[in-house]
Amino acid sequence: MSVIQLAGIERVFHLGDSTVHALTHLDVGIEAGEYVAIMGPSGSGKSTLLNLLGLLDRPDAGSYHLEGRDVTTLSPDEQAAVRSRRIGFVFQSFHLVPRLTAAENIALPMMLAGIPAAERAQRVMQALKDFGLDQRADHRPDQLSGGQRQRVAIARATIMQPAVLLADEPTGNLDRATGDEVIHLLEVLNQRGMTLIIVTHDPKIGTRARRQLMMEDGELRHDSAAAPLRSADDNPPSPLSGKGGDGVSPAAPAPDTPSAAT
Amino acid sequence: MRTADVLRFARDAAAGYPLRTSLSVLAMAIGVAAVVVLTSLGDGARRYVVEQFSSLGSNLVIVLPGRSATGGFSPANAMTSTPRDLTVDDAFALTRLPSVRRVAPLTAGNSEINANGRLREVVVAGTASTYLDIRSFKMAQGHFLPEADWSRGAPVAVIGAKIQEEIFAGRPAVGELIRLGDRRLRIVGVLKATGQGVGGLNTDEIVFVPVGVAQSLFNTNSLFRVLIEARSRGEIEAVKREVTAMLKARHGEEDITVITQDAVLATFDKLLRALTAAVAGIAAISLAVAGILVMNVMLVAVTQRTAEIGLLKALGARGATIRDAFLAEAAMISLVGALTGYGLGLFGAFVLRQMYPVFPAYPPDWAVVAALVTALGTGLLFGIMPARRAARLDPVQALMKH
Ligand SMILES: Nc1ncnc2c1ncn2[C@@H]1O[C@H](COP(=O)(O)OP(=O)(O)OP(=O)(O)O)[C@@H](O)[C@H]1O
Ligand SMILES: [Mg+2]
Numbered sequence: 106m107s108v109i110q111l112a113g114i115e116r117v118f119h120l121g122d123s124t125v126h127a128l129t130h131l132d133v134g135i136e137a138g139e140y141v142a143i144m145g146p147s148g149s150g151k152s153t154l155l156n157l158l159g160l161l162d163r164p165d166a167g168s169y170h171l172e173g174r175d176v177t178t179l180s181p182d183e184q185a186a187v188r189s190r191r192i193g194f195v196f197q198s199f200h201l202v203p204r205l206t207a208a209e210n211i212a213l214p215m216m217l218a219g220i221p222a223a224e225r226a227q228r229v230m231q232a233l234k235d236f237g238l239d240q241r242a243d244h245r246p247d248q249l250s251g252g253q254r255q256r257v258a259i260a261r262a263t264i265m266q267p268a269v270l271l272a273d274e275p276t277g278n279l280d281r282a283t284g285d286e287v288i289h290l291l292e293v294l295n296q297r298g299m300t301l302i303i304v305t306h307d308p309k310i311g312t313r314a315r316r317q318l319m320m321e322d323g324e325l326r327h328d329s330a331a332a333p334l335r336s337a338d339d340n341p342p343s344p345l346s347g348k349g350g351d352g353v354s355p356a357a358p359a360p361d362t363p364s365a366a367t
Numbered sequence: 368m369r370t371a372d373v374l375r376f377a378r379d380a381a382a383g384y385p386l387r388t389s390l391s392v393l394a395m396a397i398g399v400a401a402v403v404v405l406t407s408l409g410d411g412a413r414r415y416v417v418e419q420f421s422s423l424g425s426n427l428v429i430v431l432p433g434r435s436a437t438g439g440f441s442p443a444n445a446m447t448s449t450p451r452d453l454t455v456d457d458a459f460a461l462t463r464l465p466s467v468r469r470v471a472p473l474t475a476g477n478s479e480i481n482a483n484g485r486l487r488e489v490v491v492a493g494t495a496s497t498y499l500d501i502r503s504f505k506m507a508q509g510h511f512l513p514e515a516d517w518s519r520g521a522p523v524a525v526i527g528a529k530i531q532e533e534i535f536a537g538r539p540a541v542g543e544l545i546r547l548g549d550r551r552l553r554i555v556g557v558l559k560a561t562g563q564g565v566g567g568l569n570t571d572e573i574v575f576v577p578v579g580v581a582q583s584l585f586n587t588n589s590l591f592r593v594l595i596e597a598r599s600r601g602e603i604e605a606v607k608r609e610v611t612a613m614l615k616a617r618h619g620e621e622d623i624t625v626i627t628q629d630a631v632l633a634t635f636d637k638l639l640r641a642l643t644a645a646v647a648g649i650a651a652i653s654l655a656v657a658g659i660l661v662m663n664v665m666l667v668a669v670t671q672r673t674a675e676i677g678l679l680k681a682l683g684a685r686g687a688t689i690r691d692a693f694l695a696e697a698a699m700i701s702l703v704g705a706l707t708g709y710g711l712g713l714f715g716a717f718v719l720r721q722m723y724p725v726f727p728a729y730p731p732d733w734a735v736v737a738a739l740v741t742a743l744g745t746g747l748l749f750g751i752m753p754a755r756r757a758a759r760l761d762p763v764q765a766l767m768k769h
Contacts, residue, residue: 203383213682
């Protein structure tokens with residue numbers, strides 16, 4: 106089943122007299138559990154596409170089915186509920202709340218979803234362990250390294266066990282080694298069944314994905330998979346080795362992720 | 368999002384910007400404290416006056432010469448035209464009225480007291496034995512003026528506590544002789560200190576003598592006042608009617624004014640309540656200013672935390688949740704400010720009471736409730752606009768801000 110089905114998507118921005126076609130004639134289907142890299146030059150519409158997939162933005166035309174359900178027609182509150190339960194975001198600049206500790210940042214989506222504090226605490230503890238952050242639970246973002254911050258952000262994005270994980274240049278603010286670690290982490294999550302969509306400028310990262318979407322001027326120029334793949338058992342990437350210097354636990358993400366993702 | 372979580376989130380957000388938060392808390396606190404202190408002052412003045420008047424005695428009706436046009440109390444009424452004098456006979460006639468329990472004539476003037484080798488100016492009040500009960504005074508030593516024919520009067524005197532203090536240095540004074548003008552009088556009693564007085568006349572500094580003695584001392588036939596005690600509170604109006612009718616019959620016209628303590632009190636009470644409400648209103652303006660400050664602070668908070676709002680939306684927060692969080696923050700700032708201000712105001716009133724112990728400077732309940740409600744109300748009211756602005760932010764735009 107396609108977890109994401111876009112048909113005839115158009116997104117037009119009006120800036121004074123000029124109009125920018127950030128996305129045009131976009132038809133894409135993404136299967137559950139796929140690992141997709143969106144690439145292309147700056148301004149080609151990658152972020153616009155990702156925001157649309159994450160229901161932060163609405164298309165001007167076309168339809169978007171998420172897990173078989175037309176989500177473009179949902180009310181703002183219904184869309185918020187979908188974002189809460191089915192979509193995880195990872196940003197280039199982490200977007201952690203500076204006054205909250207790592208644990209509180211990770212708990213934020215559960216708090217917004219109204220999950221009781223006791224359950225939150227237990228799930229956060231598990232997540233901190235899975236992401237090698239148990240020593241950092243009470244640290245605020247400014248007391249964490251870039252890599253640690255992004256791990257907190259990923260823990261937060263996945264704590265609600267979403268179907269789709271969207272990452273907009275997740276390594277953009279990290280050095281090469283730390284960036285690789287973060288990519289590993291995301292890939293392990295994908296192995297466990299979570300659909301992973303990464304926007305990246307880095308061809309090395311892009312080619313690691315099983316499928317590449319090349320964007321240009323708001324159009325999809327190239328799709329490495331003419332027909333969508335059943336990804337999970339084709340060519341699994343090597344498991345996370347855990348040799349990263351700052352304590353990434355080898356036993357990566359939440360054990361119950363797959364059940365929720367597919 | 369659960370209510371407890373909304374509150375905790377708002378609290379942490381407010382605590383995350385201590386300077387900004389404490390400034391708006393302070394503004395709110397000053398507003399509330401101003402209301403509390405100013406109304407304490409106003410209501411303190413009201414209580415002070417009411418207490419002073421209450422000390423006149425209960426069920427009291429006062430007759431004074433001169434016709435008042437309105438029947439209300441005004442100092443000017445005491446000096447209209449040239450009415451017929453109130454006499455001791457008038458006063459005595461009033462004792463026969465059915466609703467009247469006691470009558471005390473009162474004539475007053477200044478004189479010199481000379482005793483124990485000391486000399487001082489005193490107020491001399493000529494009255495009768497009934498005066499003690501009408502005014503509910505207590506004796507410290509001896510007894511009050513003896514019951515006697517009002518027109519004659521024995522050469523006796525009762526002195527106030529302060530006079531005993533000053534002339535006899537606190538020694539028992541009963542039995543001592545004093546000279547009052549050209550009269551020699553024997554002290555038969557000393558009044559217990561009351562510390563009270565109306566119009567600057569402290570009852571502790573008065574020498575009481577029989578009304579006949581005072582009249583011959585001041586060479587007058589008229590009375591300054593006639594004090595009447597009604598049989599009950601319910602009969603005050605009847606006393607008023609009967610007294611007016613009887614004196615009209617005796618004088619041929621209505622040339623006296625009858626005032627009741629209730630009427631005097633009600634006038635002052637109304638006046639001072641209005642005054643208190645007025646100062647409360649003025650102080651409330653500072654609450655509105657504080658509310659606007661809270662709004663500004665919340666607008667700054669929304670601008671400063673735009674990225675955070677975008678993030679919350681990306682993480683699944685509904686617009687209503689974000690609105691509630693910001694509203695809760697504004698409410699908390701207002702609440703903490705209001706409570707701090709309440710504490711400050713109570714402390715201010717306490718300091719006032721320490722400085723002026725006779726002045727009962729307590730804030731009236733209505734002012735406290737009004738101040739707290741207004742503080743919270745303005746905080747919430749002015750918090751709505753920023754909160755709605757936050758809730759309506761476009762998440763994509765918001766996330767791009769840093
Ligand atoms: N809110 C907006 N208003 C106007 N134009 C916009 C807006 N958002 C995006 N655009 C335009 O849409 C086009 C696509 O933008 P988008 O951010 O998706 O590019 P991108 O591929 O993510 O680029 P980059 O690699 O630099 O992040 C650009 O031309 C951009 O200027
Ligand atoms: Mg981009």
